[in-house]
Amino acid sequence: MDIHTIEEIVRRPAPPAPGAWREGDAWLGGGTWLYSEPQLALRRLIDLDGFGWTPIELVEETLVLAATCTIRELHDWPVPDDWAARALIRQCCDALLGSFKIWNMATVGGNLCLALPAGPMISLAAGLDGTCVIWTPDGAKRRIPAAAFVTGDRTNALGRGELLRAIELPVAGFRSRSAFRQISLTPRGRSAALLIGLGAPSGGFALTVTAATKRPVRLTFPAVPDAAALAAALREAIPEGLYHHDVHGAPDWRRRLTFHLAEDIRRELAA
Known part of the structure; x- marks a missing residue:
């Protein structure tokens, strides 16, 4: 879809600085959502490709995903064979249903920023206890847990003019x-x-619930809990109003799924 209100595209952006952000600005990553519907309030797009970020870097004990890393780049990255949880990368990528065109353009950062409850990059980042690196308009950086980045259905922790720079995933996970x-x-x-x-x-033991809830919920235990302890922790951490409701599932059904799948996971990892 053409966005007929755009007056300027910044192809070689500078890092955020005081006064640089204007009303009507938007960061442009893959653009798979941005170009999917009218954006009548926008006047200027700032193309993140101009930063030239390396999509994926292994820095000591941290896997760093640039916000502009595409789903295809992440899916095809050669994961070290000795990472026991290496399957999670492809499993979460495969959960993003889309054509090859979407996979080649949609970005990891865009999936987080859109903040749909079913965003599988949200699941990956929160499940692995990742950290979101954010550039602020005054040129500073701040970090928040990935599980806290999405705050609700289509809402996130970014303030006006802030930019998600990268997602850091600890290799320990x-x-x-x-x-x-x-x-x-x-x-x-x-x-x-x-x-x-x-x-x-x-x-x-750690359990992360996404898609069923409006925002990620991550529970940690010093050891694999028994069934009763896990169920009690889920009831305490996820009130009824936190379960998501849309055409893809009713809250009471999602709640039953959550408890059933959580117990299934508990049994698998306790074996």
Whole structure:
């Protein structure tokens, strides 16, 4: 779709600085959502490709994904064979239903910023206890847990003029055993529930709930809990109003799915 209100495209942007952000500005990543519907308030697009960020970097014990890394680049990245949870990357990419054109353009950062409950890059980042690196309009940086970046259905933690620069995933998470569960209302539908479990070599257990809820919910335990303890933790962490409601699933159904899939993950990682 053409955006007929755009007056300027900045192809070689400078990092955010005081006074640089204007009303009517928007960051342009892959553009798969931006160009999907009218954007009547926009006047200027700032093309993130102009920063030339490296899509994927392994920096010591951290996997750094640039916000402009595409789904295809992430899916095809050669994951080290000794990472026990390496399957999570492809599992989450595969949960993003779209044509090859979408995969080649849609970005990891765009999936997080759009903040749809079913965004699988949200699931990956939160499930692996990632950190979001944010550039602020005054030229500074701030970091927040990926599980806190999405604050609700289509809402996130970015302020006016802020930019998601990268997602940092600790390699320690990839060295854990993983369990992945995803289900949709229809065979090729949007995720109604997507849960990720991690069993750390030290014995710790983490469970992340996405898609079923309006924002990610991550629970951690010093060891794999029993069924009753896990169910009690889910009831406490996810009030009724936090379950998502749209055409892809009703809240009470999503709640039942969450408890069922969580117990399935618990049993797998306790084995």
